[in-house]
Amino acid sequence: MEMEFLHRDKANSSHGNLSFSNEGELFYLLGGEAMKKNMKSIIISLIVIIIAISGFFIYKNFNAKQKVEGDKTIEVTVISEKDKHEKTYTHATSSETLGKALDEMKIIVTDASQATRFITGADGLNADASKQEWWNLKINGENSQTGIDDTVIKDGDKIELILTIGW
Amino acid sequence: MYKTKDLIILALLGALMLVLQVMMSGIPNIEPVSFLLIIYTLVLGRRALVVVVVFNFLLGLVSGMGTWWFGYWVVWPVLVLVVLLFRKIIKENFLGWSIVSGVFGMLFGALYSIPYIFTVSTTFAFTYWINGIPYDLIHMVGNYFIMLMLGKRVYNLLKNLVAKYNLGTKF
Numbered sequence: 001m002e003m004e005f006l007h008r009d010k011a012n013s014s015h016g017n018l019s020f021s022n023e024g025e026l027f028y029l030l031g032g033e034a035m036k037k038n039m040k041s042i043i044i045s046l047i048v049i050i051i052a053i054s055g056f057f058i059y060k061n062f063n064a065k066q067k068v069e070g071d072k073t074i075e076v077t078v079i080s081e082k083d084k085h086e087k088t089y090t091h092a093t094s095s096e097t098l099g100k101a102l103d104e105m106k107i108i109v110t111d112a113s114q115a116t117r118f119i120t121g122a123d124g125l126n127a128d129a130s131k132q133e134w135w136n137l138k139i140n141g142e143n144s145q146t147g148i149d150d151t152v153i154k155d156g157d158k159i160e161l162i163l164t165i166g167w
Numbered sequence: 168m169y170k171t172k173d174l175i176i177l178a179l180l181g182a183l184m185l186v187l188q189v190m191m192s193g194i195p196n197i198e199p200v201s202f203l204l205i206i207y208t209l210v211l212g213r214r215a216l217v218v219v220v221v222f223n224f225l226l227g228l229v230s231g232m233g234t235w236w237f238g239y240w241v242v243w244p245v246l247v248l249v250v251l252l253f254r255k256i257i258k259e260n261f262l263g264w265s266i267v268s269g270v271f272g273m274l275f276g277a278l279y280s281i282p283y284i285f286t287v288s289t290t291f292a293f294t295y296w297i298n299g300i301p302y303d304l305i306h307m308v309g310n311y312f313i314m315l316m317l318g319k320r321v322y323n324l325l326k327n328l329v330a331k332y333n334l335g336t337k338f
Binding site: 037040041044045048049051052055056059145146150 | 262265266269290291294298300301304305307308311312315
């Protein structure tokens with residue numbers, strides 16, 4: 001009976017190797033061996049999804065642990081050699097990321113059109129991208145590896161925003 | 168030696184991969200390249216490396232070459248080599264290839280950041296990888312399901328087409 005079905009379908013199938021029934025998959029889904037195979041792919045698919053979701057939560061958690069809660073005081077210096085500008089601010093905040101702290105201080109202008117927000121202006125000075133100007137972010141004297149919203153701050157951090165020309 | 172016909176077909180397969188990649192580039196890390204490259208390698212063997220060269224150069228022309236470009240010279244050849252290594256074991260079991268594709272997606276960020284050790288710095292390579300882990304997880308899920316759903320069909324299609332156009336024997 002099953003074979004008859006298969007034959008009839010094979011005769012009807014117009015596009016050979018693309019159709020389901022060419023290999024009889026559709027009918028065999030109900031059969032023993034293929035059922036087992038099907039179950040196997042469903043189980044592995046579930047495992048893949050579980051790994052992804054749990055991996056994501058572990059990652060989030062791991063990142064959250066690095067955050068420092070509570071009040072902290074940071075020092076922000078805006079430097080532009082071109083404009084002979086150097087100004088230091090101290091700011092007390094309970095924010096966890098540098099982005100939020102800088103927003104509170106209202107000294108920066110940012111561009112959020114890209115995947116990560118970046119600084120375009122500070123203290124009223126603007127970086128002109130057409131002249132290859134950009135704001136270099138230094139944390140405790142080292143170039144930051146993360147954007148302002150991914151940078152976690154702790155008490156006593158010294159932040160420098162330096163208008164830099166050329167990339 | 169490659170016959171002219173072989174080279175044209177290999178170049179077209181590379182171009183096809185690029186067009187699909189650009190088409191799907193709006194969705195983060197759901198990409199057809201890993202999938203197609205595994206299928207190409209299963210059907211064409213070592214010749215898939217020619218496709219990788221074509222694809223990488225085209226990608227460089229489309230996006231502009233920079234330090235980002237070197238990563239692709241690591242990831243795609245590694246994928247081809249892995250498939251060549253495993254094809255005797257996994258054969259035509261596409262659940263197996265789905266797992267290979269998924270694992271590759273998960274390790275993509277790590278492999279891709281290797282050239283940054285030399286072009287930028289170790290810290291940069293490391294932070295690049297760590298920051299990208301959530302995207303690697305999306306990549307894993309995407310790669311796995313694309314292969315699971317399309318693998319067998321596209322493989323059979325390409326195998327028949329290659330036989331039809333009488334591509335030169337493997338070497």
